[in-house]
Amino acid sequence: MTYVMSDIHGEYEKYLKMLDRIGFGGDDVLYVLGDVIDRGPEPVQTLKDMSYRPNVYPILGNHEAIALSVLKPLMTEITDKNYSKQINAKTLKLVSYWQMDGGDVTLQQFRRLPPEERFALIEYMEEFEPYAVVECNDLTYILVHAGLGNYAPDKPLSKYTIDELTTTRPEEETWYYDRDIRVVIGHTPTLAVTGRADVHRLENVIMIDCGATFGGRLACLCLETGEEFYV
Numbered sequence: 001m002t003y004v005m006s007d008i009h010g011e012y013e014k015y016l017k018m019l020d021r022i023g024f025g026g027d028d029v030l031y032v033l034g035d036v037i038d039r040g041p042e043p044v045q046t047l048k049d050m051s052y053r054p055n056v057y058p059i060l061g062n063h064e065a066i067a068l069s070v071l072k073p074l075m076t077e078i079t080d081k082n083y084s085k086q087i088n089a090k091t092l093k094l095v096s097y098w099q100m101d102g103g104d105v106t107l108q109q110f111r112r113l114p115p116e117e118r119f120a121l122i123e124y125m126e127e128f129e130p131y132a133v134v135e136c137n138d139l140t141y142i143l144v145h146a147g148l149g150n151y152a153p154d155k156p157l158s159k160y161t162i163d164e165l166t167t168t169r170p171e172e173e174t175w176y177y178d179r180d181i182r183v184v185i186g187h188t189p190t191l192a193v194t195g196r197a198d199v200h201r202l203e204n205v206i207m208i209d210c211g212a213t214f215g216g217r218l219a220c221l222c223l224e225t226g227e228e229f230y231v
Helices: 012-021 043-051 062-074 089-111 115-126 162-166
Strands: 002-005 029-032 056-058 132-136 139-143 181-185 200-202 205-207 219-222 228-230
Touching: 012 043, 043 089, 043 115, 062 089, 062 115, 062 162
Parallel strands: 002 029, 029 056, 139 181, 181 205
Antiparallel strands: 002 219, 132 139, 200 205, 219 228
């Protein structure tokens, strides 16, 4: 079976319970639509677990994007020659912004890792794809963190910027209306849209961020059956 999850945000125990709930095995595939890290109690452990599983495919979220922009310079050895490039006002501003947006727990846990594990996880996050396209039951599913920002019907997926794919908020008039396409997104908690911690379906968009780290639930969607799972 093909499963989709999003916005785990360090809720490692919920993530493990979900894998058990769906009976996730070697013949299954799981796509995680970004924001694996930050805010919750165990972002690094969640990231490490995913990296060990060859049938888990991560999609880039805005939290991974900013983490990479911060961690890469911070994990680089500082010398007299590169000091001004590695530690500058821009980097410090990004660090501050990331910490205020829930990144401090990830940063602190990274600091406690041996250097080889830090670099392995950075390399893993660098492999996160900006989106995935999955064919299932005669439908095409576009799996992306936030949506298709600045949407245009004739705009190829490859032309969307990382910012458009990871930070946009869904608006009905910009959603993908092709009848054979479903866009599955996270990023915007359904709690903020409907007041309910449930998967929200509107036209051809399926919203699956149910606010796991905001007092809601972690959701998982099976593409073959349409079944929704919650922890």
